[in-house]
Amino acid sequence: MYHKSKGYKIFSFFNYIFLILIALSCFLPMLHLLAQSLSSKSAINGNLVSFWPVDFNMDAYAKTFRNTNFTGSMQISVFRTVLGTLISMFVITTAGYALSKDFRGRNVLMWIFIFTMLFSGGLIPSYILVTKLGFKDTIWSLVLPGAFGAYNLILIMNFFKTIPKALEEAAFIDGASFFVIFRKIYLPLSLPGLATVGLFIMVGHWNAWFDGILYMSSTENYPLASFLQTVVVQGSAQSMALSQSEAAALSEQSIKAAQIFISTLPIILVYPFLQKYFVKGIVLGAVKE
């Protein structure tokens, strides 16, 4: 038995250590943040908090949830993530289904899509486009520009291709149209793929901060990630002209920690429900028919 061999045991040992280290490097920063968010301000400023709260208190959380900017941004983020994911999934699955078939001009279309993956217009043209379309200060500026991702399209398209042709043909014979086949056969069968790509998109929307800052001219319209970006990135040499009260507020690390922690929770909570699909989620060209 190969797994009884000495070499294998040594390998497993180091493999476990290695994987545990990687897991810790993901977990410990979160634990540190949690400890900070539950500690007193003076302990944090003095660098006394590592993985266990010092002077335990929940003030930071109370303050965070009383902050209307935070809760408002949270709502926008949730709305944006749901809406953005729905739009993206609709666009990508319909396009992916069509492109998984053979038809005239398919390669040209595909090439055009791939082109957007390799070359983007850049910041200024995108900004001008979004502004001229009148999306500035609206939710559309967040969900529409990135709705169609060529990379995600390819994943979905390949997933559709793995579904046996015979199924489709049988459905045709039973009198189903393309739309019915798409809805009743392709979508249910490719649930793992949809879940995986859906999670990519969701996480992307949840974490995106730059577009919010770019297209919103009022903090009330910031999604959560943009809001956090303005709160957490502080104390650069540029903000030299500070007054006393501002300097005091600058060091409210516990509140920042609480806000970061709360903002990561939703996406962590979604993850376990999608995780079961990941096992067979994306198998790019792994099995040939």
Next chain:
Amino acid sequence: MKKKGALLSVAVLLTGLLAGCGPVKKEGGSTAEATLKDGKYDPPITLTIAKQQDENAGKYINGESLNDNVLTRWGVEKLGIQIETTLLGGDAAQYNTKLRLALTGSEKLPDVLPVYDTSLENDLIQSGLVKDITEDINKYMPERLKEIYKEYPTAFNPVIQDGKVYGMPIAPNLTEGEVMLVRQDWLDNLGLKAPTTIDEFEQVIAAFTNDDPDGNGKQDTYGFDFSGKDSYNTGWVSDSVMIFSAYAGKHLPGQWYNEGGKLTYGSVAGGMKDALAKLRDWYSKGYLNKELATQGAWDALADFTEGKAGIIIGRPWLYGSVKDVETNVQGAKISAYPTISGVSGDKTYQSGQQNDGVFMFNKDFNNMEAFFLYYDKLYDAAFGTGDFKYGYAQGYDYDIVNGEVVFDSKAFNTPLDAVQGVGKMAFTKNTPSVDGPGKSFYDLAQGAKADTGVLMRSAANDPTTIAGYVISYENRDVLLPNAFNGPPTKTMQTSWEQLNTMEKETFTKIIYSKEPLESYDTFVKQWYEKGGTQITEEVNEWYTNAGKVDVMTNMGLK
């Protein structure tokens, strides 16, 4: 009449709110017919403004928001001026990006543009989208403001081009100077006095490192805590510039100094090498922050707050940020002292800021009068007059409890977690001040009665901070604004970044003993060769040109 105004303002506010939900087009409003009646515009006019908003300005209470808060409402009620932020950026970099994007012309520029970056100021002037305001200042600037602007003619430098003035400095006023915060209990434990010269300073930090000042039997403390990450001249907190100035006088790292009519660059001036030699020696003996090269100005405070370091330098308010050590460590006590004197016996110098960016104006903006009216009113808080006698808004940044003015937010009628930055709610990221390095604190120390809002506010501070401000004011002559505040010159645009990197690396490597002290000489040589000579020439050319046309007279500021 009043009702109509209120209705209109409600309408404007509603438009602002609706803008959040759909693509509602916002236009400047009916500015043409608005007339000034008894100090108030009727119908109200709208000034659109760009804003860099920091965390503190982003906190609103009572369900208020950026374009609808106690200060914007004040503007509409009292002056008939609605301030509307139409371009918003979070931190400095994002704000600059958004301003640059606005330059593409895809949307209307706001009427008022606060700009904090000299190269962007230059780009805006070049773009032709901003207004020459020489005449406007002459004609419309209120006398009170003129008096303030007269004192800081060099602050106009970045926005002068061909004898025309394309903007005005925001709140010209010299910043507060730095003080040396020392662990008084450590000094007392070891029977030492606060250092006044570089030798005494060395003795104190040596004792702080080796003689167990906190008496815990472990060698876990060190003397001097500063940051070297971004530069060796932070200008606000965790600064080390005092040590350089001790040897180089008015030549400070990273800063230009006018020496007999010629601008020279501090980092390559004589004396820097001696300072580096000293720091190198101290570092190897463990007197300095071990991680000084990786910790930013703000992060470096942590060692002091934890009770590991004995001396830190920064603006007087720094005490408020590090005083937690008095909670964390039993018996800890911080005192403020002036910075030490240099080897020549002179005081040591530090960089001072004389304004906070500049205001620029959309070339289609024709309500300069309204802008000045508004801006002048904001100064009421700095002078303690008018509507803002004690602060901007009762219940926000001050309160009156039982007939007494209170500045402690915890003692308000409705206690708040922190004082609200009302002054920032409608306009720039910082509020104007005329208190400079802390005159009000000095006056108080001289026995002045706290009868104006400014004095009362100052008097409400804790004793250590007050002592710090008094020191800062008494030593205000050590503040040196950077003599070069123009846009990056041609060669700077291509090689300044590289020269800066080389400078930082050389300084750090010498202090860390990773390179011999002599590599400083190589650095100076290379600095000149790789563009320094050319840059010095260009900087001096700029300096001569900036003083060529007497714009101050043209603006009526003489």
